[in-house]
Amino acid sequence: MPRKPLPIEGTVTPAEALRFAAVAEEVMASPQYRMGSHASPADAPLIGTLREKRLHAAVKLYLCPDKTCHERPVGDLLREDTDKPRRMVADILTDGHILEVQTGGFFPLREKIGWYLTHTPCRVTVVHPIPAVKYLSWIDPNDGSIISRHKSPKRGRVRDVARELYWVSDYVGNPRFAVRLLLLELEEYRMADGWSKDGKRGSNRYERFATALLGDVTLWTAADYAEYFLPPALTAPDAEGVPPRFTAAAYAKAAGIRGKATYSTLHLLEKLELIRESEERVGRGKAWYATGQKDTD
Numbered sequence: 001m002p003r004k005p006l007p008i009e010g011t012v013t014p015a016e017a018l019r020f021a022a023v024a025e026e027v028m029a030s031p032q033y034r035m036g037s038h039a040s041p042a043d044a045p046l047i048g049t050l051r052e053k054r055l056h057a058a059v060k061l062y063l064c065p066d067k068t069c070h071e072r073p074v075g076d077l078l079r080e081d082t083d084k085p086r087r088m089v090a091d092i093l094t095d096g097h098i099l100e101v102q103t104g105g106f107f108p109l110r111e112k113i114g115w116y117l118t119h120t121p122c123r124v125t126v127v128h129p130i131p132a133v134k135y136l137s138w139i140d141p142n143d144g145s146i147i148s149r150h151k152s153p154k155r156g157r158v159r160d161v162a163r164e165l166y167w168v169s170d171y172v173g174n175p176r177f178a179v180r181l182l183l184l185e186l187e188e189y190r191m192a193d194g195w196s197k198d199g200k201r202g203s204n205r206y207e208r209f210a211t212a213l214l215g216d217v218t219l220w221t222a223a224d225y226a227e228y229f230l231p232p233a234l235t236a237p238d239a240e241g242v243p244p245r246f247t248a249a250a251y252a253k254a255a256g257i258r259g260k261a262t263y264s265t266l267h268l269l270e271k272l273e274l275i276r277e278s279e280e281r282v283g284r285g286k287a288w289y290a291t292g293q294k295d296t297d
């Protein structure tokens with residue numbers, strides 16, 4: 001029997017869900033986000049001119065319907081002690097709050113966020129969409145027809161952003177910085193132009209766009225990170241009130257986080273003082289324990 005999918009994380013009110021759906025429909029219908037004149041009318045409602053342009057546009061319009069707040073320069077908000085002014089343009093700037101919508105990795109934003117926090121008094125939020133539910137369509141590269149469409153068995157979750165948090169870890173814990181994750185239902189189109197026989201391996205993404213908002217999570221305080229990145233199994237104390245020691249491997253298994261993201265997430269949790277390295281070793285490796293509990297070191 002197949003496993004029941006995990007519930008969508010975060011909360012969304014019916015009003016928010018309806019507003020997002022209306023924005024997504026507006027973006028899909030707008031000629032601004034269609035292909036150029038060389039495309040056929042049948043293709044226009046489906047495929048955008050730039051990679052993820054529709055997804056980016058829908059998120060921006062949902063966050064701030066006032067387009068005069070989009071693509072705003074921040075020069076007039078610089079602190080008086082700024083020696084070298086730079087031309088920086090925020091995705092959204094409203095009421096002293098900068099929002100940067102990042103549909104890809106966080107590395108390109110690292111320097112920009114640091115500059116905002118150092119040289120302006122603004123709050124800064126990185127908004128990142130996660131495909132909680134995804135429908136995948138494959139496009140024949142020869143004639144542009146849709147070969148197949150199916151629902152992906154993978155369900156996106158908050159911990160999927162763990163590998164990207166490394167690039168903004170210097171700013172996590174700053175009271176003016178937050179990461180907001182929108183868990184979406186997405187339609188993704190890929191060209192079947194890969195190197196495998198069916199063209200799927202090594203294929204290129206053609207476009208993806210949002211159809212529904214399913215969850216909304218903001219990571220701001222240490223408690224927010226503890227809720228999503230510190231599994232309860234690793235924090236529950238024993239009968240004497242002593243929290244368990246856990247290795248990086250044990251953390252990876254409990255959290256479902258793999259590779260280098262395991263260590264970067266542990267470093268992040270240490271920085272937020274949610275865990276602490278133990279003097280007690282487990283085998284030959286390092287071990288950690290959740291803070292706020294009795295320790296026997």
